[in-house]
Structure formats: C-alpha cells, structure tokens
Amino acid sequence: MTFAPSLHQWFLANQRDLPWRHTRDPYRIWLSEIMLQQTRVTAVIPYYERFLARFPDFPSLAAAPESDLLAAWAGLGYYSRARNLQRAAQQMLALGRFPSTYDEIRALPGVGDYTAGAVSSIAFGLPHIGIDGNILRVIARYTADSGDISQKPTRLRISAFAESHLPADSPGIYQQALMELGATICTPQSPKCLLCPLASSCAARRDGLTTQLPIKLTNKTTIEETRHLLWFSHNDALLLLQHPPTSPRLAGFWDLPDSSLFPRLPLGPPQAQFSHSIVNHKYELLIHTPRLPRRRLPQLHWIPFSRFPELPLSTITKKAIARMQ
DNA sequence: AAGGCGGGGAT
C-alpha cells in the first residue's frame, strides 16, 4: 500500500480517543486546534471540556466578559490565543455563521497556515492540510530530507510532498493520521519504527538516519532572571496590578507587583514607608523570560482574596500567592 | 528571518 492508504488504515485502527474526535462542529474543532497550538494533548483535554461547558458556541464566546475568558484560559499559556479566539468569535457573529472556506478561515485572528489547513480538512473536508511539528518530523524522516525544518525551502518541500499525497475523499483523516503518527509512533526521541505502517518505505529508516532527522538548527538560549515580587496584604485583600491590554505578555492578567516598579526599593528588609498597617514581605522566584521590560507604573488595586477564583491569574502568580498565604 | 510568548512532560 502507498503512503496515504497505509496511514488511513493505521489511523482507523490505532487512533486515540480524543474529545474533539466526537464532533463535527466546526466551532469545537477550531477551538481544539487553537488550544493545541504548542500545547500537548494531555494538557488541553481538561481545559477543552471546561471551556466548552462555559462557552458552547461562538455567540456565547463572543459575548463573554474578557475577564471570564482569560480566567478560563489561565494556565494554558500563550494568552494572546484567548484574545484572538474571542475576536474571531465576534467576527463570526458579525458574519452570521462559521466561515467555511480556507481563505475565510485563514483570515481569522490567531489562525495561521497550520490551523487554517487543519480546520479546513477536519471540519469541512476541504482538500487542504496544515503542516505542524509532527508532520514536519514524519515527512522529513520519510523522505530523508536533511534540510533545516525551520527554514522556508524545507517547509515548502515537505508541504508539497504532503499535498501531493492528499486523498480527495478523506483529507481530514489524512491530516489527523499524519499528526497522530508523529505524536505516538514517529516521536522525536526513540521512535517506534517496529509499529510504524510506513516503515517499509521510510527513507530515513532505510538509510539509518531516523534519529538524526529532522534537522533543526535554531539554537535558542533561555536566560533566567529573578523577579522580586512584592506582597502587600491588608484586611484580607492583596495589592495587585493588571497587565495592560496591549502588553506583550500576560495582557489582562492580574499579577503581584515587582521591585522594578519601585527602583529605589532596597531589597531585603520589610519596607516601613508604605504603611504601618500594610504587611510587606519579599518574595522571589524565577521566570523564563529573557528580559523584563520597563513600563510606566501601572495602577495598583486592593483585591480581596475571595475574588481570586474568578480572576485571570497566571500559573506562576497562583503559585507565588499559594506560597505566601 | 528572527524573537517572543506559558507551562508542563519527557529524557
């Protein structure tokens, strides 16, 4: 059997049972694709169920208070996804329906080449395919492509190969089968070639290159910086700031203020100048950000502890608060 | 063409 039929047959027999495979509702499939951007299946599932219970269709999502939306997304990361999700839902509301062509879908905020291809093929059966990290790896190995998969020419070759084998009668199965193979068999480390339906015609396996491919040359170094978070509590309330809506990170999320807002604040002993009635502690933790931009001083608000469950709080902030309480 | 963006699981 050739490429696509082998994948198809393997997928029907071996696919995982995932929540978004129980529906043909484009809204639910689109939501799953947005949540799955750079996020593992196991991390997404509980968020997906909760989110759909709260926002079952695009009109309810479009009408949601932003704070509710961000609170529902809190912990998933890449929070611009949530804002773009709602903007897209509002565009659907204006349009009066879920967009149903590749170009319409691709034009939605937060939808790039991958997501447009995946929603087109899976939800609408259109002859498109989105190339994700799994598919890049599977095809780079299958064709023994030694090009850098972060480079455009390599991606174009792989995309052309995938499209050349796309079956007109089942693009959605083809799309998901390629990704499923990459996620469960053709994994980055220790791929399970003995279980692979494509093993007999895989060029990387033939040439003994499986563990060498794919090639990815981008070598990003992560710099760790220490943030000194400041804790001001008074009468069962905590002094918090809200990141501006346009902030490049954690937009709309509430956070503990940190020492960069108070340049003259010597770190170490509690600061008496704030008030005798305000308890001041120092808290310190590491975050994975390469820089800490200096912005204008945001306004601080006293937020009662009782409101925290409904507030958008990043995971790291929740951890910091839990440690201090 | 790069860099930035969260958080967690696997190695």
Place this chain on the structure above:
DNA sequence: ATCCCAGCCTT
C-alpha cells in the same frame, strides 16, 4: 538542564 509540544504575531 534541554527539548519540544496539532503555531502565531510582531519586528
């Protein structure tokens, strides 16, 4: 510690 995850957007 490092990599990578059903990527997208801005510079």
